[in-house]
Amino acid sequence: MRHTADIVIVGGGCMGCSLAWHLAQRGVTNVVLVEREAQLATGSTGKNAGGVRHQFSHPANIRLSIESIAMMADFEARVGTPIDFHRDGYLFLVSKTANVATFLRNIALQQEMGVGVQWLSPREAAAIAPGIDLEGVRGAAWCAADGVADPNGVTMGFAKGAQARGVEIVRETEVTGIRLDHHRIAEVQTSRGNISTPVVVNAAGPWAKAIGRYCGVDVPVEPERRHIFIATPERGGSWDAPEWEGRMPRSKVLVIDFESTFYFHREGPGLLFGMGDPDETPGFDITVRWDFLPKVTEVAVRRLPAMAEAAVSHAWAGLYEMTPDHNPIIGPSSDVQGFYTIAGFSGHGFQHAPAAGRILADVMTGRDPKFDLSPFAHDRFTAAARSGELNVV
């Protein structure tokens, strides 16, 4: 491991690796990325559902999506790794009148920004996702340009590309402290020795608060457990078998029942699904709570009746990395010179990693990022006015 570097990145998830790749593209390669686990992408990045969508309520998030999804569509050519990108769309089912009004406003904003989103009747929604039950649904927001991709492929593509240009990636190495010299970054302490550096980037996802604490910077990111379950037909085989025709989508369309937050998409022969638990409290525990499954299946069977004949083959839990306004922190801290954060994406970070890494790399290399970062500024939490992201699922 190098013991001096121009930049140390803490965290080898999609954010840290995207930033490393974009820095390397700009010729900044005296960089060490430090990851505590034996493998990259085993934090939130390795636990996520792979969804990528333009359908956000905040213009800054829509901008991140437009840029990131364009890069994902071209990822193999630009970065050199396949990412299994399927553009089968996102369908938000909306039942409450008040939410319909909000969605229509958001659709107008998304359309104004050039995104092809439409409001569909329940009958039109059913044609896109065969097998869904639309009882109580008033309509659906549909964007055919949304989709799903492989989070591991994206992260490994960025990591390998950065390494090829000279960035050092060290695994099984934990950052244990940061030494300051007169409010400036001076050194990063790790379980394998110290690295003298003027710049640290906090890309530690749900653990970002702890990294901030090492240098006295408040990073308001809280971990929140979220489950994912995989189900196949109870009597075996795949949902692609002829008997499920019309009862289960064949495409990888991602369907979200907005009010319950139940969502699903096809994953190989099975179905991946999940739902937020309003009773979940912040914490790092990622044990699967099997007692939560009945709550999810109750909604699942209502919205996708074929689920009454499903068996859950496996499940896992990971951590959302929540900020108070559900928007990320991207940029420098005003308290400590040389301390940057790219974290707190609040459960929608995978899809924003390509653009977020590009923007921060521009900021750190003195280029104009051509992006108004004020909604994501570190010090916004001390300001009185907040206007965050509403479409958190």
Ligand SMILES: Cc1cc2nc3c(=O)[nH]c(=O)nc-3n(C[C@H](O)[C@H](O)[C@H](O)COP(=O)(O)OP(=O)(O)OC[C@H]3O[C@@H](n4cnc5c(N)ncnc54)[C@H](O)[C@@H]3O)c2cc1C
């Ligand atoms: C169940 C679930 C479903 C999701 N679905 C989606 C989705 O469909 N679409 C989407 O866009 N997003 C989704 N997300 C959110 C997405 O996964 C995250 O926003 C994103 O992965 C955050 O990436 P990251 O690099 O910031 O964090 P992480 O991937 O957690 O990376 C942080 C890394 O920092 C390392 N680290 C922490 N502390 C230290 C230390 N002291 N020293 C060294 N290393 C350290 C960790 O080991 C970890 O590898 C989902 C998340 C979950 C949990």
